[in-house]
Amino acid sequence: MQIAVGTAGQGRVALVDLDASDQPIATVSIAELPPAVRELESHRPRWVWGDTRDWYPSLLDAGIRVERCHDLRLCGAILGQSSTTEAARVAHPRPAWLPLGPSEPGGAVTPVEASVDRTPLFDFEEFDVLQAIGVEERTGEASDRVASADAAAVPVAAVAAEYRRQLEVVAQSTSPGALRLLLAAESVGALIGVELHAAGLPWDRAVHERVLETELGPKPKPGWKPAHMERLAAEVRAALEAPSVNLDSQVDLLRALRRAGIHVASTGRWELKEHEHPAIEPLLAYKKLARLLSANGWAWLDEWIADGRFRPDYVPGGTATGRWATAGGGALQLPKNVRSAVVADPGWKLVVADAAQLEPRVLAGLARDEAMAEAGRGKDFYRGIVDAGVVENREQAKYAILGAMYGATTGESGRLVPRLARAYPRAMALVDRAAADGERGAIVTSHLGRSSPLPSAEWREVQSRASQPEATSADERRARSVARDWGRFTRNFVVQGSAAEWALCWMAALRSRLAAIAATAVVDELARASGPAFERAPHLVYFLHDEIIVHTPAVLAEQVAEAVTEAARGAGKLLFGEFPVEFPLDLEVVDSYALAEG
């Protein structure tokens, strides 16, 4: 069952069963929508709507979770860019109301032909993707709260038409099975993004305040700097013999440093570290405290922590590679020194897990590089590379791998890359080809079909200027330089983008398993601050590229840990079938995030 959700005029919402007639099966007010959705959810439909952010928050407020959806905005963005839909898009152009995605060009551009020799993928058609991504879910108790959806005004007929267009584009793409999985995973991501915000990350304000007081000193009066910062600032000023230098001003500080005989080009930490001077140590300490104060100080606490929860706005699919972004709160940059404030509710636990060396493992699968996958058998991929005799020690293995994925050409990392290339030619050839495509201005595509943006008009202008007969050698140098920059981006894109797909599949599979656990469990201790949809079920509370946190009743923690591990295995199978690449996790059951530094 597939149900389109859209407006019907007069502030009403229409639900259309896409497998039946175009006549709405229900037309309701915004307030009546949650009970209508709850009723229909028992048929396990796929909800089709313009934007999950418009519809789902009010449902969660009413205690209703949905199992699956199709987010037309996110899926449209993928389809509008994917190299696998180029022909299909011409026959089925997007409607004007659908907003552009993060990586889509605004105007018409002519793509450069890529060397798309996509290795034969695992046969996605054999999989019932819908089955794999959604299992079972019945949570939420009755609630009479009035929903206040601020839904984008997309008429239900337009929603239905756009859904059919997208399905048609998928069907006519060169890789419909992979694309179907990607769109299903991206749409679950949309649901999870809203759910993470609704549930919130458990946050102990008192612990955070203790960290601030230990590091910075007592909370200062408005307009004053914390005592520890003032003390360090005085030390720096004395050592520099610059009594009035403003350490917060890059220009002012740079001038004072040079006057004191410290010849630096910037005031960055990495450069300062290289110099011997009594001012350096207190200056670096000052900078660290200044960062803590401005990024996660008392003001941040007041703005972002309420009811013992941190509720950032996640932006699924917010970056070109498909990695998520956040808007506000800096959820993806939580510094390690405040993670001690992430504390489970009484009677609850945190299951913290991250995928060990995700990107090189994904690369092994992408390239179907058996030798590289073999090195990844077991927990420590880098150790495996050493054991295979490719490099002498673990550090070298790490830098060689990073160099291969990011395009290092200089330094120790750059020197080690050729040894990696000899040992793992298939993996190396894949990233090298992605880089070469990028340098030519071609787009590259992730495992499931997300494509990179085209380089900017300015980039193309630089390249075409360098190819003119009257081009100077400076023009040519510049063109080569920006071409290589873009090549490093596309080299990394295929790995980072595919790793983001693995992470989405991991979370999607986990979400299903958690729902299944919740359906059979009786929960005594409620996490009330998590809201009606989550207070009695284990639920995701954090996501950071290759790491997740589940907040769970303590009695279910072991079951949840098992589910997290199984979901990782499942994600590997979804993406790479029987190809023997493993995705081991570092996983811990803890009371505080700070205790899970693995």
Next chain:
DNA sequence: ACTCTATGCGCC
């Protein structure tokens, strides 16, 4: 008073 860019630094 507002917007914009550069810088620096936190995370993966």
Next chain:
DNA sequence: AAAGGGCGCATAGAGT
């Protein structure tokens, strides 16, 4: 310690 892709955010300072 090495080298480099993706981000967001706070701040300073310049421009409007």
